[in-house]
Amino acid sequence: MSKETAKQLIFEMSQPGRISYSLPASDVPETEGLPAQFMREVPAELPEVAELDLMRHYTELSRRNHGIDNGFYPLGSCTMKYNPKINEDVARYPGFSKIHPYQAEETAQGALQLLFELQQDLSEITGMDDVTVQSAAGAQGEWTGLMMIRAYHEGRGDLMRNKVIVPDSAHGTNPASATVAGFETITIPSNEKGLVDVEALKEVLGNDTAALMMTNPNTLGLFEEEIKLIADLVHEAGGLLYYDGANANAILGYARPGDMGFDVVHLNLHKTFTTPHGGGGPGAGPVGVKKDLMPYLPKPMVRQREDGSYFFDHDMPQSIGRIKGYYGNFGILVRAYTYIRTMGPDGLKQVSEYAVLNANYMMHRLAPYFDVPFTQNCKHEFVLSGNRQKKQGVRTLDMAKRLLDFGYHPPTIYFPLIVDECLMIEPTETESKETLDKFIDAMIQIAREAEETPEIVQEAPHHTIVRRLDEVTAARKPVLRYSKS
């Protein structure tokens, strides 16, 4: 990407009389229309552009955007792996894309079969007894899971349990989802190894504990080795264990949340299962549960009859209810299903093997140049601290911006909150060694620049379409829409 002038808004390209659509004239006899009081007084000021100009506009916008197909994207916690093209093709088959959620079940047996098999496959992969595929994203999965946990406790007449415990390394959606589910959040510290501090956990566990939410491997990329003990402690206190599956890419075929003692699990299909992130969504966040929580699953579930046909089961009297319109982000589920069929059990295990190998390789190669706060083997991702560079006057933000000049999307920065000047790097398994090596070389060069010519890093990026943007003014004097004046 080179320096260019600011791009026009599509509104600014508008010329009265131009169109990009083609509609037939009405072929029906005139009837009495709508009463005048319901009619719009002024038309919506939408752009008027011809089709070629419209295509050039969006093509130009796409050129100002970086996706996985453009280059390496080691955004920790987000699992930016390759988005297979066959998945895109399949999701566009008319039998998947042009079907209505309310058409008769007999006319949608292929879709129902796909959902049913996906429920089963994800149950097996996570070691759970059943899975709903309705949630639209990780956060919605968390909320769905927590609502089931709430219903479970209430179902046992255990009405005191209003606290959800999260480690200080947890993602922001964990406490936010706890609030929406009506719980209070208690945050516990991590120990010096970056793992859940079991003593601190013991202190807060009690008869008000609804659940402990964990990510394993956690957001530092470290496996919680005491998971069995933690699970026992939480269960002894009468609470349940929730697994945030954002990091499931590390453990496919190696370990299953269900076997670790987790009662509820969500997965992010837009991370682990290759569905594209779409510039912010749509995703899918299926939720798995153990047997005791199955009655509370959201409505409807897909079930199979004895004659082999499939149906939506709405007869779920203890269900938490509906959580999303229709049956979830079906088009995304089609892509994930296609991926699972592409890889099979052997392939999925290789995915985690190489994701972990890549991450450890990068960590070892970068260790001489950056502070590594936790030195045990990482899983699919690892964190560095930019503390050494900070002393040289270069912040992690600066290094992230400098990476843009090399054509990379930077790692996740300043998360988790417990590591100073954090850089969280997740290479994924779909990147070649050459790609990793080139990125490592760029990181080493930046570390050198921080030492020798810090201003190059501090003033980065130098080669992007815009330079650093004024976020403070954006928030203080918000301009959130185009207006003509």
Add this chain to the structure above:
Amino acid sequence: MTFRYLPMTEQDRKEMLETIGVQTTEELFAEIPENVRFHGELAIPQALPEPLLVKHMQRLSGKNANLDQYTSFLGAGVYEHYVPSVVGHVISRSEFYTAYTPYQPEISQGELQAIFEFQSMICELTGMDVANSSMYDGPTALAEAAALAFSHTKKKKVFVSRAVHPEAREILLTNAKGLGYEVVEIPLQDGVTNLARLEEMADEDTAAVIVQYPNFLGNLEDLGQIEQIAHKHKGLLVVSSNPLSLGILQPPGAFKADIVVGDAQPLGILPQFGGPHCGYFATTKALMRRLPGRIVGQTVDEDGKRGFVLTLQAREQHIRRDKATSNICSNQALMALAASVYMSALGKQGMQDIALLNVKKAHFAKQRLSQVSGFEIAHEQPFFNEFVIRVNGSVEEVNRKLLKQGIIGGYDLGKAYSEYQNHMLVAVTELRTQEEIEQLAVALEGLL
């Protein structure tokens, strides 16, 4: 077995293990204690090579009756509309669809600007001041609106019209259980919200009055009157609206709505068995800082050049954690892009034309079906592109027979409304021709 998405070679593996200082990848998993290790093979089907995979997927897809093969009169929240070819082409550009949320604005200006344009277009259609970058879908956006009203007004009662989409009302109940507000249903009268009853029920504890426009039964609510009742009690007026209809309908913003939500599916998004679609959420300047989810704002870079960033993030979960306005993180950005392209393609004139075509076709269809004996028009209310007919016998049975003649009939209202047993909600969009409407009428006549 070697996989096409995994570039690792034996040589790579050897070199990398050497660098790390271990013999096998197995050692890298040593932190996973033996008692939670999974040994053996996951019991899922074996990998399929691409040609066999394609066959398998085509077979599954082929088991579904799709809208290219049938003439559909089914709507009820998800519609078959004209989708300009450009929409699919733009959202298939992988610079858009393989990107994450635009956390690094310098290399995400394309997505950010597209979303800024989306927000602007949604504001134009709804007549509101600000809009966010999308929600999961219309029904969950509606629940978020109730949550906003509850936290903003600190009042407990959320009145929701029975003419709001039944699934949205169900999700509202689930959401209310979590947050602890109360949902009160406003009954119907002749296919619209019963305003006399609302007038009686609403009180000082009213956080919001939620209606749908056009409502689930296709009819147009009297937003002017509803606004007065909601605001008299200092509750918020929340309107869920089909954005395509706003091409010609007076927008909720003109009736002083506080929040307008809905689903942008009619704007260039295929039905896809119910998702992914695209919730939208628009509100007033006064409530701007209470919006859920991501918002794009305009700013300048160090050289003074215009650019776009994610903004007002102090509302969001990654900053505010348990105090955030919502837990939403990922949204439906690519679908918002589809809707943007659609709104750009249709533009100022096209949005009016297409909305008007819907009105004309549906009004003609209603008139035509009113002549079919054995079927009765349920309501004589102003409506957009859907209306209710009463069927002699079961809707399911009627639909089964229609299907044999290549027609997907309307929604069986009895599934969600006890008072509408044997009633069918018929949707007629711009895609239905006079001939197809005639076919439906003749087919229904033939059923008797």
